[in-house]
Amino acid sequence: MLPFNLVPDKHLLLPDFDGYKLSNSSGIVTSYAKSLLEGLCPKSSKEEYTSYLKTRLDALHNCLFTDTPDINKDSSDGSSCTIYCFNKKGHLLAFDWSPVTHLDAGRVVWQADLSQDAPSTPKLQLKAPHLPIAGAENSDATQDGTVINLFGTLQPTLKFASSNLAVMADGRSKVFVLNTGDRTPQSPHTWHTVHELTLGACEVHDARVVDKPGSSDQEVHVLLVAVVPPSALPVDPPPALSAVPSLHLVTWLTLTSSNNGEYHVTQERLYCGSSALQYCQFDPACSAVVLLTHQLYCAVYNSSGPLTLSEPVGTKKEPLFMFMQTEDDVTVQISAPECSSSSSMSISVTRLDLSIARRDDARAILQGNFLHPVLPDTATWTVDKGRVEVTVCKATPGTKWTRVFQDEQLVGEELLPDEDNNDRLAHLTSDTWGGGCDAEDKPSFNPGQLESCDDADTDLVLQVLEAGDSSASPENSPRALLGNTQYLATLQSCSGSPAQFCLRHDVDGLVWRTNDQRSSERFSHTATFNAFGYVKASKTMAKYTSAPHDCSYVCVCDVRSHVYVFCQPLPLGGELKNRRTGRVTSKVARQFLLSLPSHDEIQGLVTLPGLVVVCTREQIFAYALALHEK
Numbered sequence: 001m002l003p004f005n006l007v008p009d010k011h012l013l014l015p016d017f018d019g020y021k022l023s024n025s026s027g028i029v030t031s032y033a034k035s036l037l038e039g040l041c042p043k044s045s046k047e048e049y050t051s052y053l054k055t056r057l058d059a060l061h062n063c064l065f066t067d068t069p070d071i072n073k074d075s076s077d078g079s080s081c082t083i084y085c086f087n088k089k090g091h092l093l094a095f096d097w098s099p100v101t102h103l104d105a106g107r108v109v110w111q112a113d114l115s116q117d118a119p120s121t122p123k124l125q126l127k128a129p130h131l132p133i134a135g136a137e138n139s140d141a142t143q144d145g146t147v148i149n150l151f152g153t154l155q156p157t158l159k160f161a162s163s164n165l166a167v168m169a170d171g172r173s174k175v176f177v178l179n180t181g182d183r184t185p186q187s188p189h190t191w192h193t194v195h196e197l198t199l200g201a202c203e204v205h206d207a208r209v210v211d212k213p214g215s216s217d218q219e220v221h222v223l224l225v226a227v228v229p230p231s232a233l234p235v236d237p238p239p240a241l242s243a244v245p246s247l248h249l250v251t252w253l254t255l256t257s258s259n260n261g262e263y264h265v266t267q268e269r270l271y272c273g274s275s276a277l278q279y280c281q282f283d284p285a286c287s288a289v290v291l292l293t294h295q296l297y298c299a300v301y302n303s304s305g306p307l308t309l310s311e312p313v314g315t316k317k318e319p320l321f322m323f324m325q326t327e328d329d330v331t332v333q334i335s336a337p338e339c340s341s342s343s344s345m346s347i348s349v350t351r352l353d354l355s356i357a358r359r360d361d362a363r364a365i366l367q368g369n370f371l372h373p374v375l376p377d378t379a380t381w382t383v384d385k386g387r388v389e390v391t392v393c394k395a396t397p398g399t400k401w402t403r404v405f406q407d408e409q410l411v412g413e414e415l416l417p418d419e420d421n422n423d424r425l426a427h428l429t430s431d432t433w434g435g436g437c438d439a440e441d442k443p444s445f446n447p448g449q450l451e452s453c454d455d456a457d458t459d460l461v462l463q464v465l466e467a468g469d470s471s472a473s474p475e476n477s478p479r480a481l482l483g484n485t486q487y488l489a490t491l492q493s494c495s496g497s498p499a500q501f502c503l504r505h506d507v508d509g510l511v512w513r514t515n516d517q518r519s520s521e522r523f524s525h526t527a528t529f530n531a532f533g534y535v536k537a538s539k540t541m542a543k544y545t546s547a548p549h550d551c552s553y554v555c556v557c558d559v560r561s562h563v564y565v566f567c568q569p570l571p572l573g574g575e576l577k578n579r580r581t582g583r584v585t586s587k588v589a590r591q592f593l594l595s596l597p598s599h600d601e602i603q604g605l606v607t608l609p610g611l612v613v614v615c616t617r618e619q620i621f622a623y624a625l626a627l628h629e630k
Contacts, residue, residue, distance in 0.1 A: 004480050006462070006503070008510055009525040017530040018583075020566055020591040029592060030624045032103040034095065038087040040603055040617050041114060041156060050152075051246035054227045056276055057154060057203065062544060064604030064615055065158040066492070067183060080185055083606055083613050083620070086156045090114040092168075095620060096185035097611065103622045109180075110191040112156060116172040152201075154227075159207040166191070167207035167222050175199050177220065177255065177263055195255065195263040202226040202251065205280045206498070217257055219266075221286040224251040225277060235270065235301045244274045250297065252289060252467075267304060271465055273297035273474075278460070278487040281498040284516045289465040292487055292501060294458040296474035297465065319413035321366060323404050329393045330374070332404060332412070334366050337386040349379040349392060354405075356388055368405035372396065460485045460503075464522070478522070488529075488536055489545035489554065492607075500526065502547070502554075504533035511551055527551035530589065535566060544605040552627060555612060557605045563594040563614055567627055594623055 040063050065084040080098040087093055090113055093106035154171035161167055166178045177195035181187075206223040226249045230237040233249065241247060254267035271289070279292035291297055299307055321334040332354070339345055339358060348355040351373050357364040365388075373395035381390040394401075404412050462480040469477060486504040491511060493499055502509045509532035512523050529547070532554055536545065539556045547554040553567040569587035577584045596602070600616035607613075612623040 004478060004522055006480055006482070006510075006512060006523055007521070007525070008505060012510075012525055012528045013508065014528065014530050014569070017569075017589070018585065019531065020535070020589045023590040023592060028626050029594065030626075031594075032622045032624070033597070034103055034105055034620050036085070036087060036615065036618055036620055037091065037093060037106055037108075038089050040615065041086040041088055041090070043155065051227065053246050053248055053276060054152070057225075057227060060543070061155045061157075061203075062604050062606075063155070064606045064613060064620075065160075066606045066608065066613075067160055079608075079610060081608055081611070082183060082185060083622075084109075084158060085604065085615060085620070086112065086114070086158075090156075092158070092191075095613075095622075097613075097622055098185060099624075102624075103620070104185070106620075109189075110168075110178065112168065112170050112176075113174075114156065114170060114172070116153075116170075154201050154203050157203040157205075159204045161207035161220055161222075162209040165194075165207075165209060165220065167204050167220070169199075169202050169204040169224060171201055171203065173198055173200055175202070175204065175222070175224065194261065197253075197265070199224065199251065200226060200228075202249075205277075206282050208282055208286050208496070210286050212256060217259075219286075220255040220257070220263065221282055222251075222253045222255065223280060223282060223289060224253070225249070225280060226251070233272065233300070237272065238298055238300065241272065241274055241298075247272045247274055248277055248297075250277075250280065250289065250291075268301070269299065269303070269467075270301035271297045272300050279490055279499075279501045281514070283464070283514050284497060287467050287517055290498070290514055291461075291463045291465065293461055293463065296461060296463055296477070296479070298474040299465065299469070319411050321404075321412045322415055323412050324415045325401055328397045329378075329391055330401060330404065331389060331391045332366075333387060333389045335386060336365055336383070336388050339383055339386060339388065342381070342383045345381075345383055345388060347381050347388070347390060349374070349376045349390065351376055351395070354390065354392075356390065366410075368407050368410045371401055371403055371406055372399055459483050460487060462523070466517075480523075486533060486537075488533065489547060491547045491549060491551070493549050500549075502529065502532075502545075504536075507531045507534040509533050509536070509554070511547075529554045529566065530569070532566060539564065543602060546605050546607040548607045548609045550609050552609055553607075553625070555605065555607050557602055557614065560601055561596050561599050563596070563602075563605070563612060563623075565592040565594060565612065565625070567591070570627065590627075592625075596621060 043058055063085050067082055083095045083097065085093055090111055091108045092110040092112065094109045095106050096104040156169065156171050158166060158168045164180055164182070166180050168176045168178055175197040176193050178191045179194045180191045181189055202224040204222060205225050208221050210219050210221065212219045227246055228249055229246055230242050230244060233247070237247070250271040252269040253265055255263045256266045257263050273293060273295055275293045275295035277291060277293055279290065281290050282288070283290055321332055323333065324331045334356060336345070336358070344359055346357045346359050353369045355364050355367045374392040375395055376392070378393040379390065381388065404410070460482040462482055464478040466477065482503065488502040488504055488509045491500040491502060498514045500511050500513050502511050509529035510525055511527040511529070513526045515522055515524055536542065536556060539558070541558045542556050543559045544557040545555065551568070553565055556564045567590045569589040571587055575584050575586050576588070594612065596614065596616070598616050598619060600618065602614055602616060604615040605613070610625050610627065612625065614621045
């Protein structure tokens with residue numbers, strides 16, 4: 001698989017963006033609050049060991065969960081929704097919101113057992129006969145044989161797979177498939193468990209229901225993430241990762257439902273890596289896992305068959321020959337140190353192939369089929385100082401050859417004339433001093449500050465782990481090397497679609513959607529948060545960043561007390577004129593500051609069109625935004 005690129009849509013960029021205008025929230029923002037019964041589920045307190053990956057998961061855990069935007073529709077404008085969270089007793093609380101009744105008191109829809117203090121390490125559900133299970137002997141095993149995860153428990157997590165199914169991980173050892181029934185606020189009822197798995201301490205990052213090909217049955221795809229030391233993996237770790245203190249283990253489970261409503265695991269895949277996961281989701285068809293991370297993840301287990309150790313695609317191969325081309329001909333140069341004259345060489349050129357060999361050796365130095373037909377009668381060659389040079393005329397003059405031979409294994413390096421290099425770089429230059437910029441168009445930011453906040457710690461990689469890839473080499477997976485790019489946020493999408501992600505591009509934040517693998521573009525640019533990359537870098541106390549699926553605004557939530565709301569430019573109903581520059585604008589991008597009445601640490605954030613929901617340990621707050629009000 002070859003690397004791919006993320007290409008921004010220039011029509012979604014706003015080069016003359018004039019910054020955000022701080023606005024009075026009076027009359028635009030209405031707040032509501034409710035108490036959390038028994039308080040939120042506490043974080044793990046007793047940990048024998050810790051690691052950066054575990055600490056990061058705990059610190060950034062979002063305690064609020066919400067349904068996909070287009071499943072719950074209670075009112076005509078589709079603005080009703082339900083927010084969920086777990087309290088100290090393991091009760092799953094549901095808070096209904098509607099424009100009429102506003103924020104209702106929490107109701108219990110399910111009960112989880114969060115009393116276990118000894119979380120277990122990951123366990124395989126399907127033991128393939130070709131692979132021995134590692135870690136059979138462990139001094140940290142309990143009396144019943146369960147191996148304790150020394151990094152401690154994780155927070156309970158919840159994902160909605162369909163309109164009537166949800167997947168919950170308790171962060172100790174269990175994963176549950178739940179039948180939720182109709183989740184609309186007007187028909188509340190208690191959920192019940194339809195399947196239970198013992199997988200070890202993990203979080204659920206994605207869950208989706210898809211139709212099984214060639215059958216009326218459905219498949220539930222579940223994506224789980226755990227933090228374990230290499231010695232606690234259920235399979236032997238890769239040699240390159242055996243010495244790191246902790247790993248992220250990504251488990252991809254496929255469950256199939258039968259006619260009687262029972263579920264059973266039919267496929268299990270494991271991936272691991274030592275870098276923090278910024279984004280971890282399925283693609284639209286659940287045919288691949290998409291990761292945003294700083295180092296490539298590798299496959300370590302597949303229940304359907306053994307993994308292969310093939311040569312990484314990303315490994316750079318030394319070119320076998322050099323070639324040059326003009327509008328009319330192609331010249332191939334190859335080294336032959338033991339050949340000093342043309343009489344010692346056997347060179348054959350036909351309309352479709354080329355063969356270069358020594359007369360005293362039957363083996364060819366270079367042999368292959370041309371990518372395009374040539375005129376063999378015009379072929380010439382020279383041998384000089386151990387170098388063979390063959391020139392042939394193109395049968396179709398003007399055709400640009402991307403390579404010489406049809407076989408991609410015959411790697412050649414093209415030597416470009418200077419004028420070709422100039423043409424390829426023409427789009428990066430300008431005929432005018434300063435690139436044609438207007439001297440009066442001064443940036444709305446300090447260039448010195450931009451340089452200090454524009455750096456990321458390490459390069460970012462967008463990796464796609466295909467379901468059908470049986471290679472254990474991470475370089476074989478499709479990927480985009482994003483360089484020194486900052487990840488900004490993950491945005492919830494509509495039902496059945498993977499979450500979108502926001503990356504920094506210059507000073508902006510660009511929102512990207514994952515497309516089906518059959519699409520011409522695997523990732524497409526769908527929206528832009530103007531100057532948000534620069535804004536986010538200035539929020540040194542930021543904890544959560546989120547935006548609704550319609551990208552009407554984006555939120556940055558501090559560790560305590562404050563939530564910043566940055567809106568897309570909206571019409572003013574008139575025009576504003578800058579008296580200094582004379583520039584006229586009919587739109588303005590507003591900014592609001594939401595101040596919580598409590599100074600407790602913020603534990604969760606959910607953003608929906610026209611609604612921001614925040615919670616602390618003891619309270620949940622809902623802020624209704626009338627963004628289109630004048």
